[in-house]
Amino acid sequence: MRSPALLTALALAVAGYQINATMLSPALPNVIDSLDTTSSAGGLSQTLFFLFSAIGQVTLARLSDYVGRRRMLLVTLVLALAGELTCVLAPNIELFIIGRSLQGVSAATFTLAYLTLHEYLPPRKFGRSLGIITAVNGGIAGIDTVIGGSVADSVGFRGIFLITGLITVIALVAVHFWVPASGTATGRMDWTGAALLGVGLTGILLALNEGSSWGWSSVPTLALLIGGVLALALFTVVERGNRNAIIDTSVLASRAGWPLLLTTIFTLAGVFGMLNFTIPLLTQTAGEGYGLSATMSALLYLTPASALGVIAAPLVGHFGPRIGWRRSVLIGAVGTAAALVPLVLVPQSQVVTFAALAALGITYTGYMLTALNGLAVALAPEDKPGSLPGLNGACFGIGASLGIAVAASAVTSTSGDGAPTFDAFHSALWTGGGFVALALITALLIKTPKSEKK
Structure with missing residues (x-):
């Protein structure tokens, strides 16, 4: 088995899920208009996408213990492809939501990728590979969001799912040929x-x-x-x-577990919910927002975070084992909170919004996400190495769906029965800031791994 081929296959599998999240973000207003629905229903489609990603990460990762990692990777990619085809053909928001839910389940590719890399690579190569896989978690250097916005402006959101479907097919082939079949455990699901x-x-x-x-x-x-x-x-x-x-409750109750999991949930709720719901609406709404096209919205406000994350994440994966994963999480938490402050306080300034989101590419997409994944592996019990990474992976989906649900609720309640207002978007940004503040508090409570203690 060659590690470059393995890493390529796993990166493609993760991308098969991730681009379904990032490419659609700038097209969310187009979905709402094309399907003649509301911002609340549009938010629900995103909420369920990330909710089912959490459920998929826990259930399918655990099921892979019994049926093998490669087989489960193939199953998740088939589900993603089925969801993409459903969204292409969806005549209404109801079927669109079903398609998005199927795509969300394929988030299990993240945990499956981490477990596969941990099983087949030595620690030094694992750290670097972790950074690369996490970089994909932030999108494909921002190119995917620009393409998503351009497709939404030209042919509509359905074209996005034709592109993501093609990438999913390529990932299926790569996983089949380049990911080795793993052993299976005894017991029942x-x-x-x-x-x-x-x-x-x-x-x-x-x-x-x-x-x-x-x-x-x-x-x-x-x-x-x-x-x-x-x-x-x-x-x-x-x-x-x-x-x-399916979940080891002893891990949930330990200092090695619950502070890390809460930090992941609050971080994703604060930033991911904002990037994938509030920012697209704020930047594309005429009058009450910036009134930009989907393409310009993606290029100016989503691409910088993804592009800088691709650069920062592998570096964090390289230095994380040297300075300590817990210390890396704290650096990321402080940086993310600092970057979000000006955005929450001065959202009417397009320059401030651009600068804040670019900074988040380093502190959040690069530092925080990589460090959280690395720390989950470092804190996992030796007899159950996949327990905490699987739970932490699920918390990514829980946090993202929670953040979108709360942001959508803030927009709806502030706007009332009318169209979304600037005050509604500002309220949603405040909810994101509150979640990030909670993440900073819980990060301080995370236990230091034994390997990092002097």
């Missing part, structure tokens, strides 16, 4: 735990996304919230003492 986790997360996040339009005290909102909380409570009971548990 915890489908009960997977179902309870899915129901719980879906209920809570749907309530957060739709609560402002349905009414926070309405029966549907309360039913989803209460049902979601009860499902998660039952999930913790079922998982306790289960040898085949």
Whole structure:
């Protein structure tokens, strides 16, 4: 097995998922207009995309222990392709949401890639490869967002999914030929735990996304919230003492687990939700926003973060093991919070917005995302090396869906029944800033790995 071929195949597999997120972001207003729907429904499609990415990361990564990494990678890519075809043909927002949900499940490629690299590469090569895979997590150097905006302006959002579908097919071929078949574990898949986790997360996040339009005290909102909380409570009971548990609850309760997972959730909720919902709407809305085309919006406000992240992430992967993954996370958390302050305070300035998002390319896309993944591997129990990375991968999806749900709710509640206003976008940016502040607090509570203690 040649490591360059393996890394290429895994990078293509991850890109097959990631470009479905980044390329569509500048086209979100076009989706809303083309399907004659609302910003709330558009936000729901993004919320469910990232929600199912969280569920997919936990369930499919765990299932790969029993059926093998390569086989599960192929399954996730087939699901992504099915979702892309559904979105191409979708006549309404309902089918579009189904297609986006199928694409979201393929986020499991991230955790599967990390586990595969950890199994086949020595530590030094793993650190560098981790940085490369994480760089793909921020997009393809910003080119994908520009292409997405250009396609949205010229032929509409459906053209984006034709492009992503082609890349997914290429990834399928590469994984089939270049990723080795791995061994399998004994035991049975915890489908009960997977179902309870899915129901719980879906209920809570749907309530957060739709609560402002349905009414926070309405029966549907309360039913989803209460049902979601009860499902998660039952999930913790079922998982306790289960040898085949989909999530190791002992990891959740330890200082090596919960502060890291909360930092990941809050970071993604603050920044990813903003980049993939609030910024596209703010920059493309005429009158109340900047009134730019999808292409210019992507070029000026999404591309810099992706391009700088591609440069920074491999460097963090190289130096992270040397200065310590926990220290790298703290550097990223402080930098991300500092970059977000001017954006939250002065969003009416296009120059300030550009500069802040460019800075986030280094602090967030490059530093924070790479360091969080590296620290999850370093803090994982020796007898369960895949437990914490899998949970942390799921928290990327949970955080992203939470951030979009809260931002969409802020826009809807501030705008009322009318079109989104500048004050609505500003409110959504404040929610992002609040999440990043929480991430900075929880980052300080993360335990230092044994390997980094003097």
